[in-house]
Amino acid sequence: MIGGGENKKSMAYIGNITAFLQTCLSSEKDYAVYNYVDTPDLTMNELVGLVRDKLLGKHGAGLRLPYWFGLLIGYIADCVTKVTGKNFPISSIRVKKFVAFTQFCSAKNDLEGFEAPFTLSEGIHNTLHSEFLAPDPNREIFFTE
Helix, strand or coil, rough: EEECCEEEEEEECHHHHHHHHHHHCCCCCCCCCCCCCCEEEEEEEEEEEEHHHCCCCCCCCCCCCHCCCCCHHHHHHHHHHHHHHCCCCCCHHHHHHHHCCCCCCCCHHHCCCCCCCCCHHHHHHHHHHHHHHHCCCCCCCCCCC
């Protein structure tokens, strides 16, 4: 965990997005533009705590590094990447994104009849389960460029 962890992140669970799209398709509106976000936004402390609980059975955010130290590690990784050409899972940009506030407003409540079938916490648990704890090796994954 890098930084104080009070920065909030807006996210959306795919199960809620598909339900939202189904509701859009069955609505009477001919045209509408929506920005979809599940609420409430979670702080990084809450998000990291949920992930650690689900994957490791541990509570809280765990080991914390000060922002300046995490950024220093990111810059060192950037330099090593430039010299070796090998990318690392940490970089200065990723550290900056981790500690940044990324909150968005959502107009999903403007769509009459829509109620998200999953809480954001349930969506995170479902995603962690299907991606890390019990992935389906036969699942087809489609990537677009």
